[in-house]
Amino acid sequence: MDPLIDDTIPFGEENSGTSGNLPHPYVSFFHLFFRVSALVVYFFGGIFSQSFITLFVLIILLLSMDFWTVKNITGRIMVGLRWWNYVDDDGVSHWVFEARKNRINPSESRIFWAGLWSVTAMWVLFFIISFFSINFKWLLLVSIALTLNIANLYGYIKCKNGNQENFGISSMASNFIFQNFGKMRETMSSLNGMSPANNQPNVRPTGIV
Numbered sequence: 001m002d003p004l005i006d007d008t009i010p011f012g013e014e015n016s017g018t019s020g021n022l023p024h025p026y027v028s029f030f031h032l033f034f035r036v037s038a039l040v041v042y043f044f045g046g047i048f049s050q051s052f053i054t055l056f057v058l059i060i061l062l063l064s065m066d067f068w069t070v071k072n073i074t075g076r077i078m079v080g081l082r083w084w085n086y087v088d089d090d091g092v093s094h095w096v097f098e099a100r101k102n103r104i105n106p107s108e109s110r111i112f113w114a115g116l117w118s119v120t121a122m123w124v125l126f127f128i129i130s131f132f133s134i135n136f137k138w139l140l141l142v143s144i145a146l147t148l149n150i151a152n153l154y155g156y157i158k159c160k161n162g163n164q165e166n167f168g169i170s171s172m173a174s175n176f177i178f179q180n181f182g183k184m185r186e187t188m189s190s191l192n193g194m195s196p197a198n199n200q201p202n203v204r205p206t207g208i209v
Helices: 025-048 052-078 106-132 136-160 171-191
Strands: 081-087 093-099
Touching (some): 025 106, 025 136, 106 136
Antiparallel strands (some): 081 093
């Protein structure tokens, strides 16, 4: 039996609207706002601040807000998909993937998937740049960004394809992705004891303006 979920608007009952190309313009805006903002700060942040910790924390906050917004709001409203995890009475973790089959606006659907794929591709590019420039501080940040973006992308692809067991990434790979959330929380906890004053001068990734 699925767990009880306290939804403000029951899944599948969102008002998709009847006028305009974008029934939910504000939802569409915030689907892109946080993820694009994280990229902009990563790319141009060094112009305004030389503190790696300051930029690191700001980008992580933007990535976290993006992950929460996409997972809990924009996915279900724009494309009728949602995924989540719960632990049953026996302590077994279950991943649930749901899809609503009707009332999906084509324009919003294109924006949703374009935002997921394009931003994830950008973080892949930044990962490659940081890796080959041996810039491990920025490589950690980009790895966190990739994990969050790939988790949402993978979860929604599973929803769209009916949670097929033979689809793309194996269950072992999906477990690896989601288990990294715990490691990221530990990383953020360790940052609480760090001070910008004790930080080394900022070194931006190769190609970062």
